[in-house]
Amino acid sequence: MMQYRLGVLGGMGPQATNTFYQFVIDRTDAQTDQEHVNALILSDSEMPDRTSAILSGGEAREGVYRRLLADARLLEGAGCTCIAVPCNTSHFFLDRVQEEIGIPILHMIRETARLLAVQGLKRPGILATDGTIQTGLYQKEFSAAGIEAVVPSTQAQELVMSLIYDDVKAGRDGDPQKFAAIHEDLLAQGCDCGVLACTELSVFADKHHLPPYYTDAMAVLAERAVEACHKPLRHIFIK
Amino acid sequence: MMQYRLGVLGGMGPQATNTFYQFVIDRTDAQTDQEHVNALILSDSEMPDRTSAILSGGEAREGVYRRLLADARLLEGAGCTCIAVPCNTSHFFLDRVQEEIGIPILHMIRETARLLAVQGLKRPGILATDGTIQTGLYQKEFSAAGIEAVVPSTQAQELVMSLIYDDVKAGRDGDPQKFAAIHEDLLAQGCDCGVLACTELSVFADKHHLPPYYTDAMAVLAERAVEACHKPLRHIFIK
Numbered sequence: 074m075m076q077y078r079l080g081v082l083g084g085m086g087p088q089a090t091n092t093f094y095q096f097v098i099d100r101t102d103a104q105t106d107q108e109h110v111n112a113l114i115l116s117d118s119e120m121p122d123r124t125s126a127i128l129s130g131g132e133a134r135e136g137v138y139r140r141l142l143a144d145a146r147l148l149e150g151a152g153c154t155c156i157a158v159p160c161n162t163s164h165f166f167l168d169r170v171q172e173e174i175g176i177p178i179l180h181m182i183r184e185t186a187r188l189l190a191v192q193g194l195k196r197p198g199i200l201a202t203d204g205t206i207q208t209g210l211y212q213k214e215f216s217a218a219g220i221e222a223v224v225p226s227t228q229a230q231e232l233v234m235s236l237i238y239d240d241v242k243a244g245r246d247g248d249p250q251k252f253a254a255i256h257e258d259l260l261a262q263g264c265d266c267g268v269l270a271c272t273e274l275s276v277f278a279d280k281h282h283l284p285p286y287y288t289d290a291m292a293v294l295a296e297r298a299v300e301a302c303h304k305p306l307r308h309i310f311i312k
Numbered sequence: 313m314m315q316y317r318l319g320v321l322g323g324m325g326p327q328a329t330n331t332f333y334q335f336v337i338d339r340t341d342a343q344t345d346q347e348h349v350n351a352l353i354l355s356d357s358e359m360p361d362r363t364s365a366i367l368s369g370g371e372a373r374e375g376v377y378r379r380l381l382a383d384a385r386l387l388e389g390a391g392c393t394c395i396a397v398p399c400n401t402s403h404f405f406l407d408r409v410q411e412e413i414g415i416p417i418l419h420m421i422r423e424t425a426r427l428l429a430v431q432g433l434k435r436p437g438i439l440a441t442d443g444t445i446q447t448g449l450y451q452k453e454f455s456a457a458g459i460e461a462v463v464p465s466t467q468a469q470e471l472v473m474s475l476i477y478d479d480v481k482a483g484r485d486g487d488p489q490k491f492a493a494i495h496e497d498l499l500a501q502g503c504d505c506g507v508l509a510c511t512e513l514s515v516f517a518d519k520h521h522l523p524p525y526y527t528d529a530m531a532v533l534a535e536r537a538v539e540a541c542h543k544p545l546r547h548i549f550i551k
Contacts, residue, residue, distance in 0.1 A: 076358075086345035091333050094355070098326050104482050106325035109357040116333070118348040119315075147390055243343045 077111065077302040080153030080176070082144050084116035085123060085160035086242050089272030089291070091116075092279055093159035096295035102307040110302045113151050117144050123162040124204030138166045145174050155179060155301045157294055159272045161211075162204040179301060181294040182210055185268060186218035188293055194266045197288070198223045198259035200233050201270035211270055222268075229258035233271075241273035246280050256286075316350065316541040319392030319415070321383050323355035324362060324399035325481050328511030328530070330355075331518055332398035335534035341546040349541045352390050356383050362401040363443030377405045384413050394418060394540045396533055398511045400450075401443040418540060420533040421449055424507060425457035427532055433505045436527070437462045437498035439472050440509035450509055461507075468497035472510075480512035485519050495525075 079097070083090030094114055103109045117140070126137040141163060148156055156178045158167060164182050171178050189197060199211045199222045206224050215222040225233060232251045240247040259267050267287045269275050275291035299306050318336070322329030333353055342348045356379070365376040380402060387395055395417045397406060403421050410417045428436060438450045438461045445463050454461040464472060471490045479486040498506050506526045508514050514530035538545050 084345065084348070084350065087333075087337050087348040087351075091330060091337060094330050094333075094353075098330060106323065106361070106481060107358050109323070109326040109355075111323065111357050112326075112353075112355040114333075114351075114353040114355065116348070116351040116353065118350050119346050122345070151386055151390060242345060 075303075076152070076154075078151075078153045079110050079112040079298050079302050080145075080148030080151075080156040081112060081114040082117070082141065082148060082156055082158045083114060083160070084118040085120055085163055086273065087116050087118050088241065088244070088276050089159055090114060092276045093157070093272065093291055093295060095279075096275075096292055097298055100292075100295050100307050101299050102305040108304070110299060110304050113148055113153055115144055115148060120144075123160065123165070124202045127162065127165055127204045127208055137163070138169060141166050142170050142173055145170050145178070149174050149176050155298070157181075157298045159275075159291055159294060161270050161272060161290060162202050164210055165204070165208050177301070179294060179297045181290050182214045182270075184297050185270075185288065185290040185293045186215050186220060189215075189220055189266070189268075189288065190218045194220065196221050196223055196263060196265045198225065198262060198264035198267045199270045200225065200255060200267060200274055202237060203230065203234060205270060206230065211268070223259070223262050223264050225255060225258050226262075229255045233274075236277060237271055237273040241276050247277040249281055252277070252281070252283075314542075315391070315393075317390075317392045318349050318351040318537050318541050319384075319387030319390075319395040320351060320353040321356070321380065321387060321395055321397045322353060322399070323357040324359055324402055325512065326355050326357050327480065327483070327515050328398050329353060331515045332396070332511065332530055332534060334518075335514075335531055336537055339531075339534050339546050340538050341544040347543070349538060349543050352387055352392055354383055354387060359383075359402075362399065362404070363441045366401065366404055366443045366447055376402070377408060380405050381409050381412055384409050384417070388413050388415050394537070396420075396537045398514075398530055398533060400509050400511060400529060401441050403449055404443070404447050416540070418533060418536045420529050421453045421509075423536050424509075424527065424529040424532045425454050425459060428454075428459055428505065428507075428527065429457045433459065435460050435462055435502060435504045437464065437501060437503035437506045438509045439464065439494060439506060439513055441476060442469065442473060444509060445469065450507070462498070462501050462503050464494060464497050465501075468494045472513075475516060476510055476512040480515050486516040488520055491516070491520070491522075
């Protein structure tokens with residue numbers, strides 16, 4: 074029997090990685106330990122910050138690429154049959170990493186674009202780090218799926234970064250007032266939905282009650298991970 | 313600079329492993345991703361059931377030993393500097409595994425005995441699987457620390473097993489009525505404290521409010537793991 078093992082290239086941050094694995098457990102229709110996904114989770118917490126590496130470019134950017142590739146190779150060498158990376162910003166590097174390894178990387182952004190396209194959504198607001206926004210990762214992938222990715226205003230984007238770095242990465246639950254102001258910005262821009270496009274925002278959403286207006290990209294990735302390991306999905310309504 | 317990486321030999325069950333890593337995150341005094349413990353978490357969910365392997369003996373028992381050893385070697389080969397095993401029952405095998413690898417395994421049961429001894433506790437009730445109880449794992453280690461480990465009555469032990477297997481391993485929160493009856497049994501036996509000696513009971517405790525009468529062995533292990541990776545502890549009161 075083919076043995077499947079999910080590789081999780083994580084630690085960006087550690088809390089997001091652990092929430093991601095919880096999402097995988099929650100979405101697997103299992104009654105015993107043995108029916109769950111077999112997983113190897115690398116929480117490489119010392120990975121340099123992705124946003125600053127992308128924005129500064131040069132050697133800092135190459136250093137993150139090389140470390141991601143080394144981590145992906147570690148997972149492949151340890152018998153993983155696919156890889157999930159619960160960090161949106163690091164998707165900037167993943168096509169290059171994919172070329173160098175022999176197991177598939179599940180692509181959180183493409184999978185989210187595919188889901189929104191099926192749902193007929195056309196104008197999502199993207200809540201993500203400056204690194205993710207400025208590289209145009211979501212804009213490019215969503216455009217390929219016929220969807221216009223809308224970015225927050227400068228002021229709202231500052232609140233997104235504060236929620237990610239000052240709140241969730243620092244171990245706090247996150248300030249709902251900040252999120253409320255961000256939500257107003259998306260409505261003012263005529264967005265028909267919002268995408269939680271940073272895994273720290275998935276952690277925030279896990280501790281609060283967000284309206285169904287939001288799609289959590291990390292939850293989409295968790296579903297694809299369960300499927301890629303050939304386990305039955307436990308149906309939790311996404312979006 | 314010495315790089316520390318925590319190896320987690322888990323998946324027994326997957327939920328306990330996820331809760332264990334959450335305990336590690338919560339107990340690390342970190343403000344950024346990079347200040348957290350670097351960890352490699354193997355959730356080897358397909359590991360055969362430890363209680364039935366121990367109780368049936370022979371090849372079933374040896375099979376679990378060999379799989380634990382292979383997993384420990386995978387973690388050592390991937391750069392881990394110590395190993396935590398968030399499964400009490402599998403501690404039956406760990407002294408043998410330790411002899412075959414070159415990095416230390418943090419011993420959840422010995423560390424818990426040491427903590428209770430420091431606190432002057434003398435007569436803990438041990439809440440654990442039949443496998444853990446019948447092998448005398450806790451009785452032996454606690455006796456070496458001058459502590460008398462008390463086991464539940466036959467009826468109460470059946471409730472412990474039901475809480476572990478029918479409730480938590482099956483993905484449920486766990487029935488507080490079962491726990492209340494177990495608690496009465498420990499009081500009737502004159503125990504001065506209780507030990508959560510199965511990581512599924514740690515998951516149960518994480519979702520309910522147990523009295524400070526209980527010490528969670530998995531929480532003790534999480535503290536030792538943070539220390540072994542030379543990260544500052546965030547002080548959460550244990551016991």
